[in-house]
Amino acid sequence: MTQDIHGSRRQFLAAAGGLAAATVITPALAQGTAAAPSLPPLIGRSTDTLIPRGKVPRVVICGGGWGGVTAAKYLRQYAPHLEVVLLERNPVFFSCPMSNKWLVDVVDTAYLTHDYLAVSEKYGYRFIQTEILEIERDRKRVITAAGALDYHYLILSPGIRYNYEAWFGNDRRMAEATKARFPAAYIPSAEHFRLKQSLQDFKGGTLVMTLPPPPQRCPPSPYERACLIASMFKHKNIPGRILILDHKDGVRPIGPGFRSAFEELYKDIITYVPNAHVQEVDPFRKHIKTAAGDFDFDHAILMAPHQAGDLAWKAGVVPQAGQGKPGGWADVDPLFLHDRNDKDVYVIGDAVGFVSPQFAFYPKAGHVANRQARIVARYIAEREAGRTPDFALPDNLCFMMVNTQPQEGISVQFDYKVNDQGIIEQRQMDFNERSPATIPEDFNWARLIYEDLFS
Ligand SMILES: Cc1cc2nc3c(=O)[nH]c(=O)nc-3n(C[C@H](O)[C@H](O)[C@H](O)COP(=O)(O)OP(=O)(O)OC[C@H]3O[C@@H](n4cnc5c(N)ncnc54)[C@H](O)[C@@H]3O)c2cc1C
Known part of the structure; x- marks a missing residue:
């Protein structure tokens, strides 16, 4: 009887984890000749079944x-x-x-x-x-x-993913250094927090932004980002200059709206450079070579091309x-x-x-x-x-804030239909006039769409 109790207790301990026995480093384990220690059953491994097949699709x-x-x-x-x-x-x-x-x-x-x-x-x-x-x-x-x-x-x-291969081939060191030091913050991740902190620490100098070639995630948003950072520089008296190195030959969408914000609100801060196809990036020397010229920078938001x-x-x-x-x-x-x-x-x-x-x-x-x-x-x-x-x-609707004091924005809207040849057609409407009235519309859009996802 005593033996039975001890026997089943040993079995129970083994079944419930067997940790003590499994984690003892035996000479055989140390030499790598024994099987790997078993894990507690709820620690999933990629080879385990995560959810068994059910009765419904x-x-x-x-x-x-x-x-x-x-x-x-x-x-x-x-x-x-x-x-x-x-x-x-x-x-x-x-x-x-x-x-x-x-x-x-x-x-x-x-x-x-x-x-x-x-x-x-x-x-x-x-x-x-x-x-x-x-x-x-x-x-x-x-x-x-x-x-x-x-x-x-x-x-x-x-x-999306960042296509750093277009800049660095398979040089992981360059890609990792670029991502860590000058994050694009275009994918929901720690990059956003890194970028925000670096902007808060920025004391002045040249901030370069490389804009990816189309197709890219949210094409107007880099211009919005440039305007809002410029607005921050202006109101906090930070002696910063923003160089937008755009792959495209002009600002699109809402081009006139962004251009007038650059010229009327941030003339001494934002310089827009079109046709700036990136040719070489050096995150260590803080240097970038483009088809529109070479540039040194103090800080940068380096957006590599986007892909799925x-x-x-x-x-x-x-x-x-x-x-x-x-x-x-x-x-x-x-x-x-x-x-x-x-x-x-x-x-x-x-x-x-x-x-x-x-x-x-x-x-x-x-x-x-x-x-x-x-x-x-x-x-x-x-x-x-x-x-x-x-x-x-x-359909699509997009609001972009271009000024913080006072808050003003511009927007763009897209509709789609299929034509007689079975081709999808797009109609685009740009609202270029900078207006405070766009701001409540923007926040209302965000409220409604967050509710659609989460409420
Ligand atoms: C600065 C900025 C401003 C923008 N402004 C607007 C705007 O005003 N209006 C607008 O409509 N759009 C805007 N966008 C664009 C918008 O963010 C994207 O279009 C949208 O997120 C696309 O949705 P998605 O589901 O395709 O990708 P995502 O929202 O990026 O979702 C992809 C998810 O997949 C997850 N994932 C990827 N790989 C794995 C993996 N291996 N394992 C587990 N999870 C994984 C990621 O973590 C992520 O959560 C903006 C984007 C940026 C960067």
């Missing part, structure tokens, strides 16, 4: 940014019988829209951050904070740092460049947003590639990502109901 959403969060909520509303899992590496949602205002203290951090768990509980989807490592299309499986899970439908909303986020590449939805279409973005059906060869894999948000010979790419905007997410959620719900979905198109 599962939608796995990769990336919990503007597209991903919206898709999760609307899928639960349109097709409540589906299991929905949202995978995201960040612990909290950090909004890039409105973040230029945060850089200069017009809004605070709480304004930009939102709670993933609260919204996932409210709408009944599963939020898992983990790094997505691989996507196995042949097995319909997503591999994460915490384990693997199968999908029936996959929605990719991975945002890493996950789109890992999922195999990014083709080589060719046939007149620039590479680096997901090749999707322009109307239904699924991978050309796989109707169960959708791509939404900034990662979406060429959609029209008239305007090429949708603006890479949170507003568009939100609209595409709702549209794709509807497509999946219709398919699940046994119906063939009708296509729907997004």
Whole structure:
């Protein structure tokens, strides 16, 4: 009897973790000849099953940014019988829209951050904070740092990556140094905090901003950022000069509105340099060579070209460049947003590639990502109901603050329709006149769209 009790206690300890035994370094382990120590069962490994296959079809959403969060909520509303899992590496949602205002203290951090768990509980989807490592299309499986899970439908909303290869080839040291010292802060991450701190510490001198070539995330926002930093320099008497090195031949969109802000409000602070194709960047010597000249800088916001986020590449939805279409973005059906060869894999948000010979790419905007997410959620719900979905198109609306004292802004709006030839057409309206009336509209837009994602 005594022996039994001791025996089952030993078994229980082993089953419940076996930590004491497993972590003793035996001579065999030290020499690397023994099996690796077992882990407590709830510490996930990428080889474990994260969530077993259930009885209902599962939608796995990769990336919990503007597209991903919206898709999760609307899928639960349109097709409540589906299991929905949202995978995201960040612990909290950090909004890039409105973040230029945060850089200069017009809004605070709480304004930009939102709670993933609260919204996932409210709408009944599963939020898992983990790094997505691989996507196995042949097995319909997503591999994460915490384990693997199968999908029936996959929605990719991975945002963008910085194409440092265009500047440095495979020189990781240069890429890492550039990212650490002169972050672009265009991807929700610690970069934003790094940039904000560096601006607060900036005592004066030349601040260079390189602007990526199109297509890029939120094309007007670098000009907004330049204006707001210039406004901060002006009002804090910081002897700073901002050099905007633009790949394009002119400011677009809302060009006249931004140009008049540069000239009328920040004449001694902002210098705009068009056609400044970046040729060499040296983050150690603080030197940049462009097609429009060479420049030394004291500080910089170095934005490398943008491409679809890493996950789109890992999922195999990014083709080589060719046939007149620039590479680096997901090749999707322009109307239904699924991978050309796989109707169960959708791509939404900034990662979406060429959609029209008239305007090429949708603006890479949170507003568009939100609209595409709702549209794709509807497509999946219709398919699940046994119906063939009708296509729907997004719209876009974007407000840019160009002055802080007084607060003034400009804006741009886009509408889309399909013409008789089946081509998507874009209509763009720029509102170039700087006006305080744009500011409440901007904050109202942000309130409504944050509510759409999180309330
Ligand atoms: C300064 C600035 C200002 C902007 N202003 C506006 C504006 O005023 N209006 C507007 O509409 N848009 C604006 N935008 C653009 C907007 O931020 C993007 O268009 C929008 O975020 C795109 O949504 P998305 O879902 O495609 O990508 P994201 O919102 O970037 O979401 C992608 C998510 O995927 C996650 N992810 C990626 N890889 C992995 C992985 N391997 N594992 C786990 N998670 C992963 C990321 O962490 C991220 O949360 C602005 C952007 C910037 C930078």
